[in-house]
Amino acid sequence: MAGRFRASKYKNAVPKAAKRENCLSGVNVGSIGSGSPIAANCLFKAFLSDPAGSSVAVLPLEEGGRRDRFPLVHAHAGQTTDMTFSPFDDGLLATGGDDASIKLWRISDPSDLKQSPESTLTGHDRKIESLCFHPTANQILTSSSGSIVKLWDVESGSDRLSLEDHSDIVYAVSWKSDGTQLASVSKDKKIRIFDPRSTSPCTAEADGHNGVKESRILWLGDSDYMVTTGFSKTRDRQFGIWDCRKLERPLTMQSTGSSTGILMPLYDEDTKMLFLAGRADSSIRYLDLTDISSSPHFVEGQFYRGEQETKGIAIVPKRALVVMGCEVVRLLQLTQRSIIPISYQVTRKSYREFHADLFPDAFSGEPALTAGEWFSGENKQVSRISLDPANAPKEVKPISTTSKAKSPPPQKETSPPPPKEKSPPPPKVASPTPEKMEKKQPPASSSGGFSAESFSRPSAKPFAGVRVSKFRHTVGTVMHPSTHIDGVRGLALNVPGSSNGIHVNSERVAFPLAGPGGQVAVLELNKPGRLPSHIPFVQNSTPVLDFAMNPFDNCVLAVAGDDAKVKLFRVPQGGLTEIVDEPEIVIRGHYDKVNLVQFHPMAENILVTAAFDFTIKIWDLSSDGEEKITLEGHTEEIFSFAWSPDGSKLATVSKDKKIRIYDPRRNVEPIQEGPGPSGSRGARIVWVSDSVLFVSGFDRQSLRQLILYNAENLSAGPIDLLAMDSSPAILIPYFDPDTKVVFVAGKGETSIKAFEVSPDEVPHFLEVAPFTTAMPQQGVVFLPKTACDVRQVEYARALRLTKASVEPIQFKIPRSRPQYFQDDVFPDTRVTWESALSAQKWLDGANGKFKRISLRPEGMKLLSEAPQEAPAAKKHGIASDAAQFKSNKEKKDELIAAVATKLEEQDAPLPQDEMEGVDDDEWDD
Numbered sequence: 035m036a037g038r039f040r041a042s043k044y045k046n047a048v049p050k051a052a053k054r055e056n057c058l059s060g061v062n063v064g065s066i067g068s069g070s071p072i073a074a075n076c077l078f079k080a081f082l083s084d085p086a087g088s089s090v091a092v093l094p095l096e097e098g099g100r101r102d103r104f105p106l107v108h109a110h111a112g113q114t115t116d117m118t119f120s121p122f123d124d125g126l127l128a129t130g131g132d133d134a135s136i137k138l139w140r141i142s143d144p145s146d147l148k149q150s151p152e153s154t155l156t157g158h159d160r161k162i163e164s165l166c167f168h169p170t171a172n173q174i175l176t177s178s179s180g181s182i183v184k185l186w187d188v189e190s191g192s193d194r195l196s197l198e199d200h201s202d203i204v205y206a207v208s209w210k211s212d213g214t215q216l217a218s219v220s221k222d223k224k225i226r227i228f229d230p231r232s233t234s235p236c237t238a239e240a241d242g243h244n245g246v247k248e249s250r251i252l253w254l255g256d257s258d259y260m261v262t263t264g265f266s267k268t269r270d271r272q273f274g275i276w277d278c279r280k281l282e283r284p285l286t287m288q289s290t291g292s293s294t295g296i297l298m299p300l301y302d303e304d305t306k307m308l309f310l311a312g313r314a315d316s317s318i319r320y321l322d323l324t325d326i327s328s329s330p331h332f333v334e335g336q337f338y339r340g341e342q343e344t345k346g347i348a349i350v351p352k353r354a355l356v357v358m359g360c361e362v363v364r365l366l367q368l369t370q371r372s373i374i375p376i377s378y379q380v381t382r383k384s385y386r387e388f389h390a391d392l393f394p395d396a397f398s399g400e401p402a403l404t405a406g407e408w409f410s411g412e413n414k415q416v417s418r419i420s421l422d423p424a425n426a427p428k429e430v431k432p433i434s435t436t437s438k439a440k441s442p443p444p445q446k447e448t449s450p451p452p453p454k455e456k457s458p459p460p461p462k463v464a465s466p467t468p469e470k471m472e473k474k475q476p477p478a479s480s481s482g483g484f485s486a487e488s489f490s491r492p493s494a495k496p497f498a499g500v501r502v503s504k505f506r507h508t509v510g511t512v513m514h515p516s517t518h519i520d521g522v523r524g525l526a527l528n529v530p531g532s533s534n535g536i537h538v539n540s541e542r543v544a545f546p547l548a549g550p551g552g553q554v555a556v557l558e559l560n561k562p563g564r565l566p567s568h569i570p571f572v573q574n575s576t577p578v579l580d581f582a583m584n585p586f587d588n589c590v591l592a593v594a595g596d597d598a599k600v601k602l603f604r605v606p607q608g609g610l611t612e613i614v615d616e617p618e619i620v621i622r623g624h625y626d627k628v629n630l631v632q633f634h635p636m637a638e639n640i641l642v643t644a645a646f647d648f649t650i651k652i653w654d655l656s657s658d659g660e661e662k663i664t665l666e667g668h669t670e671e672i673f674s675f676a677w678s679p680d681g682s683k684l685a686t687v688s689k690d691k692k693i694r695i696y697d698p699r700r701n702v703e704p705i706q707e708g709p710g711p712s713g714s715r716g717a718r719i720v721w722v723s724d725s726v727l728f729v730s731g732f733d734r735q736s737l738r739q740l741i742l743y744n745a746e747n748l749s750a751g752p753i754d755l756l757a758m759d760s761s762p763a764i765l766i767p768y769f770d771p772d773t774k775v776v777f778v779a780g781k782g783e784t785s786i787k788a789f790e791v792s793p794d795e796v797p798h799f800l801e802v803a804p805f806t807t808a809m810p811q812q813g814v815v816f817l818p819k820t821a822c823d824v825r826q827v828e829y830a831r832a833l834r835l836t837k838a839s840v841e842p843i844q845f846k847i848p849r850s851r852p853q854y855f856q857d858d859v860f861p862d863t864r865v866t867w868e869s870a871l872s873a874q875k876w877l878d879g880a881n882g883k884f885k886r887i888s889l890r891p892e893g894m895k896l897l898s899e900a901p902q903e904a905p906a907a908k909k910h911g912i913a914s915d916a917a918q919f920k921s922n923k924e925k926k927d928e929l930i931a932a933v934a935t936k937l938e939e940q941d942a943p944l945p946q947d948e949m950e951g952v953d954d955d956e957w958d959d
Contacts, residue, residue, distance in 0.1 A: 042324045042333060043392060044305045044380060047362055049320070049338035052375040056098040059372040061091075063345045064757040065733050066313075067132065068163045068205070068248065069116025070298070071346035072368040076354040076399070077124040078141055080117055081346070081368055085739060085755035086712075087113040090129060092144045095354060098375075102796045105144045109137060113734075116165045121351075122172050122401045126152075130162025136177055138188060155186055157193050164206045170213035170416050171408035172401035178204035183218060185230060187405045194409055197228055199236040205248050211256040211303060213403075214413055217278070219249040219262060227278055231411060240281040243272055248296050255303035256415075259285075259326050263297035263310065273297055273310055275323075275331050286331050290319070300349045302363050304394050307378070308332070309365060311347040316340045318347070318365065318376070338376055342369035350375075352396035357421045358385060362392055370757075393421040503790035503800035504858075505775055505829070510786065510805025510845050512834075519557055519840040521565035524548045525812060526578070531716045531764050532629050532673055533580040535781060536813035536835045540820070540867055541588040542605065544581060545813065545835055547571055551615075552578040552595055557840070558609040572603045573615035580631050586638050586869045590618075594628035600643055602655070621659040623651055630672060636681035636884065637876035638869035644672040650686070652698055656873050665696050667704045673717045678724060678745075679771070680881050681870075685727055685745065687717040693729065693748055699879055708748025711739060716764040720776070721745070726753070726793040728776055730765040733757075738765055740778065740789070742798055754798040756789070768816045772861055773829055775802060777845075779814040786814060786832070786843075805843060809836050817842075819863040824889050827856050854897040855890045862886040 051057075063071065064085030072081040074095060083091035083104050088111070091104035109117075110131025120126040127139045136158075137151035158179035168174035173188040183197040183204055202221035209216055216228040219242055227238040243249050245265025252261050262284075263273045271293055274284035290297065295313035306326075310319040320335035346368035355361045356377075363378040380392055395418035402414040419425075526546035529535050536545045541560070547553040552574030557565075576595035584590035589605045601617035624645035634640035639655040650665040650672065670689035677684055684696045687710050694704035711717050713732025722728045727743040738758035744750060758765070763780030769791070770776070779786040788802035813835040822828040823844070830845040849856060863886060870882025890896070 042322050044307055045322045045333055045335055047378040047380050050377050057372050057374045058098050060101040061372055063370050065113055067113050067115025072348045073117045073119050074348040074350050074366050075119040075124045076351050080127055085757040090114055092141055105147045107139055107147050115162050118165045120167050128165050128175055130165050132161035134158045134160055153191050168213055169209045169211045171403040171405055173405045176207055178207050183207055195230050197235055206250045208251050208253045210253045217251050217253055217260055219251045238281045250299055252299040252301055254301055261299050263299055271297055298347050304396055305362050307363055311344050314343045316343055345369055357393055388422045395420055503802055505790055505802045507848055508803045508845050510843055513842040513844055517562050517842050519562050522838050525837050530579055534766055536815045537583045538815045538833055539583045539588045540818050543833055544583055546578045552576050554581055556605050556610055570610040570612050573613050579629050582631050582633055584633050592631050594631040596627045598624045598626055600628055600631055619659045621653055623661045635677050636870040636882040637873055639873040654873050663698050665702050674719045676720045678721050682881050685719050687719045687729055689714050706748045718767050720767050720769045722769055722791050730767050756799045770830055772863055781812055782810050784810055811836055824860055827852055829859055854900045855894040857896050857898050860889045862888050
């Protein structure tokens with residue numbers, strides 16, 4: 035029972051997240067490797083801010099606020115799997131990638147990052163799992179890859195030692211803080227301890243966590259204890275504390291529930307505070323290990339409970355803390371969109387003096403040994419310094435451990451907790467005059483700490499504003515039930531993912547039905563209401579893989595089947611009254627199933643198909659479906675293709691993870707080729723301008739992505755990438771060229787998301803309010819622009835197919851003056867229902883151009899020509915403009931006028947004086 039009441043100065047440390055303005059927002063975290071996606075030292079923070087997971091952003095440690103762009107180091111060709119700063123050189127960052135390379139970057143000014151590494155370490159043949167620097171010797175880096183752990187001499191670029199005692203992938207390694215021993219955990223579920231310089235490096239081995247998922251290990255300072263995190267056989271998340279002298283069994287093994295996120299441990303040796311942050315958790319657990327040798331081995335501290343899920347976590351060195359605010363630990367929490375500093379502060383009655391009991395001497399930042407000395411067998415502890423601001427040096431000297439001088443901790447203060455009692459401000463401590471970052475030097479070993487005053491706030495910068503979309507407040511609403519087509523029965527749910535599942539023109543909507551022979555329902559849009567129990571349909575005779583409606587002939591439907599044929603059916607005027615099973619044209623030419631069919635958007639009678647024979651064919655329907663062009667170059671299934679806005683080029687995305695662009699009339703081979711989405715589940719592609727492509731797809735971890743590519747240079751990779759979520763449904767895009775808004779919707783989902791795409795400005799994706807509902811959708815298709823009610827500022831209208839109905843949805847923008855035609859929202863729109871040229875002219879090399887019409891109703895005035903509204907009257911109050919108050923003379927004149935009016939009213943006859951009376955003889959005596 036005594037353990038329950040043991041004293042600890044840090045047990046009641048209070049976690050406090052920084053204010054929003056001190057958090058860094060605008061981060062875009064995508065794929066995360068096996069290691070840490072964030073690292074920090076006294077000067078900088080580095081973190082993944084690339085949805086592809088390859089580029090690393092670097093900023094000053096204290097930088098906060100909203101940013102649209104970050105200075106990036108394009109670290110690796112593939113994913114960056116881990117990163118760490120040197121403990122002895124604040125300007126040295128090491129990164130490891132899945133390209134099996136380790137790169138060292140020189141950081142001096144984040145605004146001018148060099149894109150070439152200072153050195154590259156090669157020798158591993160698999161992806162880098164983890165990196166860590168030696169805790170006492172300078173220029174020694176430890177890396178794990180596969181089953182091998184290497185110790186590198188960074189200065190010479192050579193691996194001096196290789197530890198090959200593991201039988202499977204090494205997940206993590208950790209040094210004892212005196213630099214004598216190294217611990218590891220691996221996929222073979224073993225914990226190992228090494229003395230790397232001995233002839234038999236592996237000195238101890240024991241069974242660790244029994245689960246198959248990743249584990250982590252962390253040596254607890256220079257003690258004989260370690261902490262590991264992992265999973266049990268039943269996939270419960272665990273953490274264990276081990277005595278390395280008795281490694282047979284853990285001192286304690288605790289389960290923390292069934293969450294699937296890896297527990298990431300962080301430890302502060304000075305305060306004996308252990309932090310456990312779960313990936314995808316919003317809380318951080320704190321354990322006080324002040325008396326770890328006795329049971330209970332830890333005391334629970336206060337939980338931090340945040341609002342955002344953790345992607346990564348890092349601890350800030352002691353020399354960067356605000357000690358006069360009793361800040362004992364600071365963590366940096368990396369979330370999907372931000373970095374949140376979390377300060378652990380011990381509440382004290384007074385903040386006027388330095389509390390030496392909270393701040394023992396801390397690591398100085400100077401190495402104890404050179405790499406050569408350590409490899410030759412020497413051991414030495416690093417020097418430590420006081421954090422008392424009174425001991426801060428007047429002059430500081432550079433540490434000559436690297437080619438470039440380091441800088442001191444940044445001069446910015448996080449808000450300390452307000453004292454409970456009123457007290458005068460702490461006395462100011464003299465601090466060096468701030469200079470430019472590259473000219474600052476680190477503290478000498480004989481000093482340490484920084485006062486609260488030395489953390490000066492940056493000078494105010496003018497707020498430039500954050501660019502947002504004018505469509506951001508879009509309201510999506512389901513139209514009145516009288517406009518629905520209800521009673522849909524037998525909807526086909528097994529149509530391949532490459533098909534959109536629903537098509538529409540200005541008169542009809544089509545979608546597949548379940549049943550033998552490949553059935554497609556074709557319904558009249560002008561006949562809403564409840565469908566009869568049996569409706570006529572188009573019978574294809576074989577299962578339907580894809581279908582399309584002719585944009586220039588509302589009666590023609592093209593259906594692709596698994597018999598390698600494409601059949602064109604004609605729907606009678608007025609709609610189907612009976613089953614139609616006789617096609618007008620049957621197209622043969624592919625050698626395998628046809629999975630994509632599409633009409634040319636500008637040229638009449640041009641049909642394009644793609645099949646599992648990895649070819650794309652272009653047909654002339656005016657000559658009974660004659661094959662004109664066959665495009666080659668694909669090696670796997672073609673997921674999607676799209677025509678450029680002028681109808682001259684065709685872009686494709688395929689299962690071989692490549693994007694190709696064709697000029698079909700000039701070359702049957704692609705004129706450009708580049709990397710596409712790295713996942714193989716499926717993808718869609720559309721053009722958003724003559725030179726920019728929009729692709730929706732998946733990454734390697736099956737997370738959905740929205741990506742922009744430069745169509746003029748596909749090999750350069752994405753312009754921008756927006757990570758979405760992990761749903762298995764392909765996001766099917768629709769792009770509105772009038773508003774530059776792209777809508778994306780997945781089958782089986784309950785929402786339609788939207789983004790304004792801006793290829794030439796950052797940010798490239800501007801979020802628009804999504805439409806959500808309770809009923810899952812089986813397909814979404816958008817109607818021509820003429821269907822929109824511009825008087826309600828409706829800029830898009832869609833049909834949403836569910837298992838039971840077809841619902842029209844309006845997308846409107848709230849505007850204060852809807853009585854005027856919103857010409858900033860409704861430019862002249864393209865006439866997409868009329869062809870721009872014939873099939874023969876297009877095949878001969880001509881390019882067409884759509885006609886344009888105005889959507890402005892007759893008699894409706896333009897918003898741009900409307901008179902400006904008078905400004906709203908200001909409410910009088912204390913802060914009102916003084917000019918609006920009347921002068922004393924004006925008040926006096928008004929008072930005299932009011933009195934005169936009152937006197938005039940008194941001289942006027944009374945109402946009863948004007949009334950007619952009675953004669954005297956009528957009075958009774």
